[in-house]
Amino acid sequence: MPELDDDGGKFKARNKKKIEERDLKKMAPQLRSKYLAYEDPSKDVAEQQANAAKRLIEKKKKYQMDNAPPSDEEMQEKDKHEKLIGQLKAAEARNRLRIMRLRYQSSKAQEISHLIACQPTALKAVRLQALVPSYPDTKDKGDALDKLDRERVENLLEDSKGLLVNRIN
Numbered sequence: 800m801p802e803l804d805d806d807g808g809k810f811k812a813r814n815k816k817k818i819e820e821r822d823l824k825k826m827a828p829q830l831r832s833k834y835l836a837y838e839d840p841s842k843d844v845a846e847q848q849a850n851a852a853k854r855l856i857e858k859k860k861k862y863q864m865d866n867a868p869p870s871d872e873e874m875q876e877k878d879k880h881e882k883l884i885g886q887l888k889a890a891e892a893r894n895r896l897r898i899m900r901l902r903y904q905s906s907k908a909q910e911i912s913h914l915i916a917c918q919p920t921a922l923k924a925v926r927l928q929a930l931v932p933s934y935p936d937t938k939d940k941g942d943a944l945d946k947l948d949r950e951r952v953e954n955l956l957e958d959s960k961g962l963l964v965n966r967i968n
Contacts (some may be wrong), residue, residue: 812837908933920965922955 812836823831840848860909863869918924944952955963 814838904934920961921963922958922961925952925955 915928
């Protein structure tokens with residue numbers, strides 16, 4: 800008849816014959832472990848198993864307490880925090896776009912200035928500068944030239960023979 804456990808009446812497998820300690824030590828490790836699997840654990844091992852079970856129960860209780868549903872106040876704080884994080888991310892994105900836009904405008908202005916400087920005559924350079932400004936006019940600045948500069952530009956534009964603007968190559 801199978802042996803019943805003392806606690807719950809469940810079947811508990813046991814070894815049919817007892818082996819002495821010296822014979823147990825002579826056994827190969829695999830056979831020894833198979834034999835000891837069906838023996839009652841020693842007092843130290845049983846104590847350690849009980850301690851481990853207690854620790855697991857404590858961890859389970861702590862986990863359940865930590866994962867309790869948050870209160871309304873905690874939810875409001877979390878919502879405020881998420882909103883603040885969203886605002887910060889949006890501000891960072893706007894700043895990145897602004898920096899990219901400024902970098903693009905700067906490189907475009909440098910390229911236009913280089914094209915103007917490479918014109919063969921001053922008249923062509925002035926015309927190109929008038930037609931393609933380096934920076935876009937965001938607001939009406941009025942007259943950018945003073946009286947002396949305006950007179951020089953008008954003289955250059957009136958010079959149909961190119962006497963004032965011929966460059967030596």
